Amino acid sequence: MNRLSVVDEMFLHRHKGGGLPSVMQGLWRTDDTVDATLLLSLHDVLSEGPLGRRVVRSRVPGARPRFEPSTHVYPLRYPPAPIDDADLLAWADERADVNVDPELGPGWCLAATHLKSGGTAVSLVCSHVLTDARGFVAAVADALADRPRRPEPHHASDLRDALQLIGRVGKGLRGVRYTRRTETRPTPHPVHERPRTAIVDVDATAWTAAATAAESTPNSLLLAVSAGVARRSGLKGPLSISIPVDEREGDTVSNGVAMVGVTVDEDDDVSAIHAKALHSYRQPREGAPHGIPAEILQLMPDRLAARAARGAGERDLLCSNIGRVPPELANLGPHRTAGLAMRAMHPGLEQRHAATATRLSVYSCHSAERCTLSFVALDDERFPDAATLRRYIDAELADRGLTGRHW
Structure with a gap:
C-alpha cells in the first residue's frame, strides 16, 4: 500500500512544525576501511528502494497523500580526512542533524568517515515519515543483499481512496462514544x-x-x-x-x-x-x-x-x-560489522x-x-x-x- 498511514501523517505534521521532528538513524562501525565504491553501490541500491520516495498530496478532498518514487538524493559524503575514534558519537550526532524532507526531498542521507584507528563509521539517516525502525532495518537489509524493494505502484484512484476512507471512518463511528483518557500525561x-x-x-x-x-x-x-x-x-x-x-x-x-x-x-x-x-x-x-x-x-x-x-x-x-x-546487517560487503546502533533523532x-x-x-x-x-x-x-x-x-x-x- 503506497498511501500514508495515520502514523505516517503524524510524523509528517511534526516535520512541518506540529511537534517534535524525528528522523531514523542507523550507525555502523567496522575495524577496517570500507571502500568508497562499496558505499556508492549501497547508495545506488537504497535510492531504488522504499527510501527513494516522497510524499505527494492529493487534490481530491478526503484522499490520503501517497508515496511516489523520487530520484532527488543527497550524494554520498565520505571525506578522506579521518576523525579520532573518541569523536565518533559527536560525528554521528552531527550527521543526524540533516535536512531530510519527505515531500520535497531528499528524504534520506548516507555518510561515512574514516577513523584514525583504521576503521570506518557509516551513518544512514531518513525521515521518520518514510519508515520506522523495523522498516528501516528491513530496507537496509534488502539493500545490503542487493534485493531492492521497488516502491509500490499507485493502484487506487484518489477519488476511490477518498470514498473508501470516508466509508471506513463512518462505519467505525457508528455506535462509538468518545471517551476521555483517564491517564494523566x-x-x-x-x-x-x-x-x-x-x-x-x-x-x-x-x-x-x-x-x-x-x-x-x-x-x-x-x-x-x-x-x-x-x-x-x-x-x-x-x-x-x-x-x-x-x-x-x-x-x-x-x-x-x-x-x-x-x-x-x-x-x-x-x-x-x-x-x-x-x-x-x-x-x-x-x-x-x-x-x-x-x-x-x-x-x-x-x-x-x-x-x-x-x-x-x-x-x-x-x-x-x-x-x-x-x-544481512552483520557485514558491509566483506567488512565485519564491529558495532551497530539504531535510534530516532531530532534535527x-x-x-x-x-x-x-x-x-x-x-x-x-x-x-x-x-x-x-x-x-x-x-x-x-x-x-x-x-x-x-x-x-x-x-x-x-x-x-x-x-x-x-x-x-
Missing part, C-alpha cells in the same frame, strides 16, 4: 538544543543472564534500566513509559507501530515491571482521539489534525526494543519552537554478541551534557552487575 517542555546522546554495547549473554536472574525478559530489563537512568537524573515519583509495538501487516516498510503505556513506581523491580508490561500489551492500542477511529485524523485539515494528535504517544520515557538485527531543534513530554528515549537492538543501547536525552536540565548521561548509564548498569562499552 506529563506536561510538555520546550526543547531548544540538540539531544544529549550515548551509545553503549553490553555483552548479549550477560544482558540475557541479568534478565533471567530477575525472573524477567530482556525487554523488561530495558524498561528497568531506562527508568533507573531517568531516576538518577532527578525524576521522582511514578514514571510513565511509552512502548512502541509493531503491528505491521505483511512486509511493508512504512510506519507500522502503535503505542502502549506502562507506569513504573519507584519501588518496582524488574519482575514487577515485566508484569505491568504484559498487562499493557493486552490493552487496546492507542489511537487519537481516544475511542474514535484513528483514520478520522486523515479527514481533518492539516492544522486541526496536527493539533488533535499533538503529543500522541509521548510520556516521560520512550523505550523501543527494535530486536535482533537481521544477518533542527535550535531553529524551531518544539516541545515534548519525553525526557529520555532509549533504543535497543541486539546481535548474538552484543546488546546495543542508544540513549537520547531531551531534558537539558536533568541531562545537561553527554558526560552526565554516561555517568548515569554506567552507574545503573553497574548496580545490575553489567558493564558497557561506550561508543
